[in-house]
Amino acid sequence: MVRVLMMAVLLAVGVAGGATAQGFPTRPVSMVVGFAPGGPADVIARLIAPSLGADLGQPVVVENVGGAGGSIGQARVAQARPDGHTILFGSLAQATIPTLYRRLSFDPLAMDAVGLVNEVPMAIIARRNFPATTLAELVGVVRRDGRALNLGNAGVGSTSHLCSLLLVSSIGTPVTLVPYRGNALVMNDLMSGTLDMGCDQTTNNAEQIRAGSIRAYAITTEARATALPDVPTTAEAGLPAMRMSGWNMLFAPAGTPRPVVDRLNRALLAALRDENVLRRMGDLGSGPASGERTTPDGAQAFWRAEITRWRPLIEAAGQFAD
Known part of the structure; x- marks a missing residue:
């Protein structure tokens, strides 16, 4: 008898769950x-x-x-x-x-x-007047100036923060990581020239790169980004360890x-x-x-x-x- 009751309960739960799934969604x-x-x-x-x-x-x-x-x-x-x-x-x-x-x-x-x-590919970017025109030159500036340089990100744990950590690790020289409260604030300071560098998704910087408002040095994926065909990959630019x-x-x-x-x-x-x-x-x-x-x-x-x-x-x- 107990077994029959348990089976009935399980069947009822299964039917109820199935009905809920079948009717989904019932609201926004x-x-x-x-x-x-x-x-x-x-x-x-x-x-x-x-x-x-x-x-x-x-x-x-x-x-x-x-x-x-x-x-x-x-x-x-x-x-x-x-x-x-x-x-x-x-x-x-x-x-x-x-x-x-x-x-x-x-x-x-x-x-x-x-x-x-x-x-989404990540792009290694910098203010428009940053003293480097290629990724190799950027790496040289970073190794020379180190913590005197500011590398902005959208906050601890953000994708741009991880990209920054990977970039610093790949170059082998620490810089000053600057957390912001969002990607838009990073972009504003890059375009105004008050921030040195960034490493962010192309969804957040492709338009500014194409407009020449900031500099782009490399894309962090195996293939070039279709939206930025003139920007080389990190492997092409000499930093193959920088891949994400x-x-x-x-x-x-x-x-x-x-x-x-x-x-x-x-x-x-x-x-x-x-x-x-x-x-x-x-x-x-x-x-x-x-x-x-x-x-x-x-x-x-x-x-x-x-x-x-x-x-x-x-x-x-x-x-x-x-």
Whole structure:
């Protein structure tokens, strides 16, 4: 009798869960971005939101919950009801938070990946009148002047912060790292000449590079960026150890029913086929993700591998956020 009752309860729970997944979404979906409006993650999130909403049949509303290197936004999603109506438009920050922040109010690993959205080249950049015209010359200036030079980033744990750490490690000479409260502030100071250097996603600097407002020395990916075909790769420019990509990924709270995760994934794949999305990504020097990493399982594996990759660099730098 007890066994029959247990089976009945399990069946009822399964039916209820299936019904919830089948009816998803029943209201607008909140897509949280852990950074301020106007930054690289926000730009791509707002680009794909209409396509996601069209496929889901409910609006997808971008909600900026910035601060603490993206951890506040992640906490907002991690602690939300796991029904798919609150999701995270994550970035490389989600691979650094588990190492950078050792006292958090939530488990930074308690997230279910939905799928990789895109990958973005990073550009090594400097103020327009910086005394170097090539990457080799920039490396020479850095090795000569060291901490007298300022290298700006969008805050501890941001993609530009990681790019800065990797650049300093690749050159082998420390400089003064300057954290800002967002990418836009870094760009403002680069264009005004009050900041020496930066290392940021092409989604945040391609237009300024093309306009000549700042200098670009190299792209950190294997191939040149389509939006900046005249800018060499770091391998071409003589710094092959400097290799990385920024990325964005959709996450749901841990425990979200797999049918809901799969439904979100189908909407993401539809968005990545949208011609407007593809065209605008190309303009920004980015490109849609493809292959296994666009699946929930593949994205989860990629995310965990990125955590493992960046942990030693962060620990060696000793720049913890707490």
